[in-house]
Structures are given as C-alpha cells and as structure tokens.
Amino acid sequence: xxxxxxxxxxxxxxxxxxxxxxxxxxxxxxxxxxxxxxxxxxxxxxxxxxxxxxxxxxxxxxxxxxxxxxxxxxxxxxxxxxxxxxxxxxxxxxxxxxxxxxxxxxxxxxxxxxxxxxxxxxxxxxxxxxxxxxxxxxxxxxxxxxxxxxxxxxxxxxxxxxxxxxxxxxxxxxxxxxxxxxxxxxxxxxxxxxxxxxxxxxxxxxxxxxxxxxxxxxxxxxxxxxxxxxxxxxxxxxxxxxxxxxxxxxxxxxxxxxxxxxxxxxxxxxxxxxxxxxxxxxxxxxxxxxxxxxxxxxxxxxxxxxxxxxx
Amino acid sequence: xxxxxxxxxxxxxxxxxxxxxxxxxxxxxxxxxxxxxxxxxxxxxxxxxxxxxxxxxxxxxxxxxxxxxxxxxxxxxxxxxxxxxxxxxxxxxxxxxxxxxxxxxxxxxxxxxxxxxxxxxxxxxxxxxxxxxxxxxxxxxxxxxxxxxxxxxxxxxxxxxxxxxxxxxxxxxxxxxxxxxxxxxxxxxxxxxxxxxxxxxxxxxxxxxxxxxxxxxxxxxxxxxxxxxxxxxxxxxxxxxxxxxxxxxxxxxxxxxxxxxxxxxxxxxxxxxxxxxxxxxxxxxxxxxxxxxxxxxxxxxxxxxxxxxxx
Numbered sequence: 001x002x003x004x005x006x007x008x009x010x011x012x013x014x015x016x017x018x019x020x021x022x023x024x025x026x027x028x029x030x031x032x033x034x035x036x037x038x039x040x041x042x043x044x045x046x047x048x049x050x051x052x053x054x055x056x057x058x059x060x061x062x063x064x065x066x067x068x069x070x071x072x073x074x075x076x077x078x079x080x081x082x083x084x085x086x087x088x089x090x091x092x093x094x095x096x097x098x099x100x101x102x103x104x105x106x107x108x109x110x111x112x113x114x115x116x117x118x119x120x121x122x123x124x125x126x127x128x129x130x131x132x133x134x135x136x137x138x139x140x141x142x143x144x145x146x147x148x149x150x151x152x153x154x155x156x157x158x159x160x161x162x163x164x165x166x167x168x169x170x171x172x173x174x175x176x177x178x179x180x181x182x183x184x185x186x187x188x189x190x191x192x193x194x195x196x197x198x199x200x201x202x203x204x205x206x207x208x209x210x211x212x213x214x215x216x217x218x219x220x221x222x223x224x225x226x227x228x229x230x231x232x233x234x235x236x237x238x239x240x241x242x243x244x245x246x247x248x249x250x251x252x253x254x255x256x257x258x259x260x261x262x263x264x265x266x267x268x269x270x271x272x273x274x275x276x277x278x279x280x281x282x283x284x285x286x287x288x289x290x291x292x293x294x295x296x297x298x299x300x301x302x303x304x305x306x307x308x309x310x311x
Numbered sequence: 312x313x314x315x316x317x318x319x320x321x322x323x324x325x326x327x328x329x330x331x332x333x334x335x336x337x338x339x340x341x342x343x344x345x346x347x348x349x350x351x352x353x354x355x356x357x358x359x360x361x362x363x364x365x366x367x368x369x370x371x372x373x374x375x376x377x378x379x380x381x382x383x384x385x386x387x388x389x390x391x392x393x394x395x396x397x398x399x400x401x402x403x404x405x406x407x408x409x410x411x412x413x414x415x416x417x418x419x420x421x422x423x424x425x426x427x428x429x430x431x432x433x434x435x436x437x438x439x440x441x442x443x444x445x446x447x448x449x450x451x452x453x454x455x456x457x458x459x460x461x462x463x464x465x466x467x468x469x470x471x472x473x474x475x476x477x478x479x480x481x482x483x484x485x486x487x488x489x490x491x492x493x494x495x496x497x498x499x500x501x502x503x504x505x506x507x508x509x510x511x512x513x514x515x516x517x518x519x520x521x522x523x524x525x526x527x528x529x530x531x532x533x534x535x536x537x538x539x540x541x542x543x544x545x546x547x548x549x550x551x552x553x554x555x556x557x558x559x560x561x562x563x564x565x566x567x568x569x570x571x572x573x574x575x576x577x578x579x580x581x582x583x584x585x586x587x588x589x590x591x592x593x594x595x596x597x598x599x600x601x602x603x604x605x606x607x608x609x610x611x612x613x614x615x616x617x618x619x620x621x622x
Binding site for chain 1 (some may be wrong): 415440441442444459460462489498499500502503504505506507508509510511512513514515516517518519520521523524526528529530531532533534535536537538539540541542543544545546548549551552555556559562563565566568569570572573576577580581583585588589591592593594595596598599600601602605607608
C-alpha cells in the first residue's frame with residue numbers, strides 16, 4: 001500500500017504565479033503533492049518575487065524549460081491568455097503529461113486550448129473555487145483550497161487514470177473534487193459567481209456616480225450593506241473582464257432571469273405589496289441557513305467584522 | 312468637571328428588545344450610560360427572556376409603566392410599528408423627556424411619530440448603522456455600536472441641549488455621531504443599505520428558482536461570490552418589508568439608476584467591450600480601498616472565512 005504522503009506528481013509546472021498559482025505552489029509543497037515544483041510567469045518582476053519567496057524549486061520566464069519533463073502542467077493565467085500559452089508549450093509537453101488549468105470558465109478554455117494539445121497528453125480542465133480579492137504571488141497561501149470545491153471537466157469521460165491522479169492532487173491540497181461537463185460548469189458558475197460579481201460591480205459603480213449623495217458618504221455609511229458588495233467588486237479586473245467575455249451566453253441568460261425578478265420586486269414595492277415582500281425575504285433566509293449548514297460560510301454574525309463580543 | 316463615567320440619563324426606557332434594543336441595554340449598562348434601564352416588549356416570551364438574561368433593571372409588557380419617569384425613551388420596534396407605540400406612550404412621557412428611535416428610515420418615522428409627541432418632550436429620530444443578520448434579545452451584544460455611525464435627524468436644528476445629550480449617549484456606547492436632515496438620511500441609506508439589500512434578496516431569489524441549476528448546486532458552490540449576498544438576504548423579513556414600504560420613493564429612484572447602469576454593462580458584455588469592462592472594474596476597486604482605509608471593513612482577505620493561513 002502506497003504511503004499516503006507519497007508525492008502524486010514528480011514535476012508540477014505552474015504557469016502564472018498570481019494568487020492561485022502561488023497558492024498551488026505553497027500547497028503542493030506543504031502537503032507533499034509534488035516532488036519538484038517549476039514556476040513560470042510572463043512578468044520578470046513576478047519571477048524575481050517567486051524566487052525571493054522560495055516557493056518553487058525552479059523559476060524562469062522560459063515556458064519550454066518549465067514544462068519540459070513535467071507530468072502535471074497547470075495554467076494559472078487569466079482565461080484570455082490560456083490559448084496562447086497552450087500553443088507555445090504544446091511541443092514541449094512530455095508524453096503522458098496532464099495539462100490542466102484553473103480558469104473560472106470552462107467552455108471557452110476548451111475551445112482555446114484543446115486544439116493545441118498533442119494526442120500524447122491528457123487535457124483536463126479544472127476550476128478550484130477558492131480565492132480572495134487580492135492578487136499576485138504574495139497573496140497566495142497553502143490552505144487556500146481547504147474545504148473548497150474543485151470542479152474537473154474532463155472531455156473524455158469522468159474516469160480514467162489521469163482524472164484520478166489530478167483528483168488526488170487537488171484532494172491532497174484539501175479540496176473536495178467534483179466532475180461535470182464544461183457546459184454545465186459554465187451555467188452553475190454563471191449563477192453562483194459571475195452574476196453576483198456583475199451585480200456587485202454594477203452597484204458599486206452606481207453608488208460612485210450619484211450627485212445627491214457624495215462618494216464620501218457612501219464610504220462612511222457602507223457598513224449598512226454596501227460594503228458586502230465592495231469586496232467582490234474589488235476582484236482582479238483582468239480576470240473578470242476575461243470571464244465575462246468568455247462566458248457571455250450563460251451570463252446574459254442569468255442576467256435576464258435576474259432582471260425579470262427585479263421587475264416583479266420593483267412592482268411589489270411600488271404597489272405596497274407587503275405580503276409579497278415578506279414571503280420573498282423569508283424564502284431567501286432559508287437558503288442562507290443551508291449554506292451555513294454545509295460549511296460554505298460561518299454563522300458568525302457580520303463575519304467577525306464587528307468589534308469583539310464582550311458583555 | 313463631571314466624571315467622564317457619570318451616567319448620561321437617569322432612566323432609559325427601551326421599547327422592543329430585539330438585536331438593537333438588547334444591544335443598547337447591554338451597552339448602556341456596560342459603559343455606564345444610564346442609571347437605570349427599563350425594558351418593554353410586546354412579546355411576553357421576549358420579556359421573559361430579557362428577565363432571564365438580566366440585561367434590564369425592570370422588564371414589563373406595560374408600555375406606560377416602562378416610560379414613566381424616563382428621561383430617554385428609545386423605540387426599537389420595526390419601522391411600521393413606531394406610530395402606534397408613540398400614540399400609546401405619548402400621554403406618559405415625562406416633561407423634558409427625549410423620545411428617539413433606531414429605525415432605518417427617517418422621513419416615514421417623523422410622519423408617523425411626530426404628531427403624537429407632546430410639546431413638552433423632545434423628539435430626535437436616530438439611526439445607529441450597525442447590526443448583524445440575527446434577530447432577538449439573545450443576538451445583541453454590548454459592543455455592537457463600537458466604531459459604527461449613528462445618524463441623528465433632529466427636526467428643530469442640529470444643536471440644543473437635547474441633541475447634545477442624545478449624542479453623548481451614543482458616543483458613550485462607542486458610536487460616531489453625525490447629524491443630517493431626515494430626507495438626506497433616507498437618500499443616503501437608500502443607496503448604501505436599502506438598494507444593496509434589495510439586490511441581494513433578488514439574486515438569492517433568482518438563484519433559488521432556476522431549473523437548469525439545482526438549489527443544492529447553488530449552495531455547494533456558493534463560495535464563489537453568491538454567499539456574500541446571502542448574508543444580507545438573511546436579514547429580518549419584517550424589518551425589511553417595513554423599510555421598503557416606508558422609503559419607497561428613494562429606493563425606486565436608486566433602483567432606476569442601478570437599472571440604467573446595468574443596461575450599459577449588459578451591452579458591454581454583449582458587444583465584447585473589454586476596455587469598458589476593465590475600466591469599470593478598476594474604478595470599483597478604488598472604492599473598496601477607501602472603505603478599508605476608513606475602518607468600515609477589514610482588509611483581511613475573504614473576511615477570514617478561509618481556513619487559517621499557514622505556510
């Protein structure tokens with residue numbers, strides 16, 4: 001029986017050392033998921049910082065060198081950059097290597113990356129659902145994926161040795177692995193992630209543009225609800241631009257539903273339909289309870305942002 | 312020079328012992344803001360619980376008895392109930408007593424309460440901007456108002472002895488006090504609080520009603536953005552029904568602006584305007600920074616809901 005702590009991959013190559021890439025590097029080392037970690041980033045500044053942090057065994061801007069000999073290569077660059085990186089590294093992938101990514105959309109990634117992947121390699125798109133509103137190699141940490149979901153969307157079916165190995169890697173980093181089709185992934189994420197971000201970006205933009213209420217008042221009194229939106233509206237602009245451009249159909253579909261519901265809600269307010277409002281607000285409260293029960297958030301009031309409790 | 316810890320009021324009467332009322336009771340005692348605290352709640356069950364908790368010096372369902380002899384009376388009931396409570400207690404208010412409230416809307420409160428207030432009492436509407444998504448006397452805590460804003464909307468001008476005393480009371484409980492007109496308050500809160508709650512209620516409702524994505528998937532993958540909305544969509548349904556019914560005009564006005572901006576954003580996605588999206592997402596990030604700088608939220612990534620950081 002194999003040692004539970006035996007490395008799952010010999011050489012893991014990470015392309016892009018932002019929040020996610022640097023967290024994978026830290027996690028893979030902390031939990032012994034890889035014998036060796038090679039890192040590459042298009043920015044020389046990021047490469048230098050990764051060397052200073054010492055979170056990889058080799059760090060270079062040279063993509064070919066980074067992926068050579070790797071049995072797992074993970075693209076941790078913005079969605080819009082994956083196709084070009086795949087094109088460059090494809091000739092250097094080892095036979096049998098697994099190529100994966102961490103992008104928040106999967107259909108567009110498949111369309112952009114798959115054409116470049118040689119038949120000798122296994123392409124398994126992945127999406128670890130974890131993150132903070134910070135970016136860059138300093139923002140990462142080893143426990144980022146603990147108790148978070150990682151969705152795999154293998155094109156060739158949901159079993160097979162390559163899928164099992166990649167699944168074992170993410171499990172070692174603390175994630176719970178789920179598999180589904182790329183299309184279903186994009187619909188699920190459109191509602192759980194992309195629409196919420198879109199709405200948050202929009203409301204923060206609206207609040208910033210008002211004439212009757214100053215920006216300083218909005219900031220001052222933000223604790224009354226607004227600030228909950230500003231955290232996700234502070235997420236990386238490049239990453240989110242790419243997500244909306246690459247999951248357009250599902251996002252516009254979900255936005256259409258949101259809009260229909262908002263029209264109904266607006267009518268309830270205008271006509272003074274207190275019972276209708278009360279019924280909706282009671283229903284939404286139950287969903288919050290389920291999220292807490294399933295450990296996807298804490299029940300601590302106000303997320304511990306209030307002053308410490310003491311009587 | 313008076314002792315800084317001398318009580319500010321002799322007898323503070325609190326009507327309604329939910330999250331806010333019970334936090335005022337605890338805070339007033341913890342920081343010595345009142346010599347005596349009298350509590351009243353329409354629910355006998357709540358009264359019994361308040362007696363068990365021992366957070367007031369006298370607790371009764373009898374409103375007249377509670378306010379008799381009080382130099383400060385605070386209505387901590389839902390906005391829609393303030394008018395009726397004011398009518399009942401008005402004949403029992405002591406000469407010179409200050410009558411205040413904690414409602415999230417101010418124009419409607421003035422319209423409902425002011426007609427009942429005798430000329431011998433001072434009516435100063437107030438709104439402490441603090442709370443959690445929990446309700447009831449057990450949910451309160453003494454430090455709830457620490458470093459939070461409390462807005463006073465006095466009708467007779469922003470100075471005078473009564474305003475100074477009420478201001479001192481809230482300052483003693485740890486709040487920062489600001490004064491403005493009731494009309495301006497309602498506009499500011501419509502954007503910083505009421506619109507965010509409306510949007511959060513709506514998106515949680517939309518997500519619950521989808522056919523293509525199951526409710527269990529929405530809950531499972533909520534960490535990707537959705538859960539940030541569920542906290543505020545779990546707020547007290549009665550309280551929020553009353554807020555929307557009582558600040559209708561300002562809410563519908565802000566919702567109109569939000570809708571215009573959303574139409575523009577939707578067009579950017581449909582036409583693939585990456586530069587437009589990037590510009591908006593960069594602008595909203597700056598507002599988040601200001602909120603953190605002003606201490607209205609912590610910079611801790613993900614509000615500390617991730618597993619603890621360790622390398």
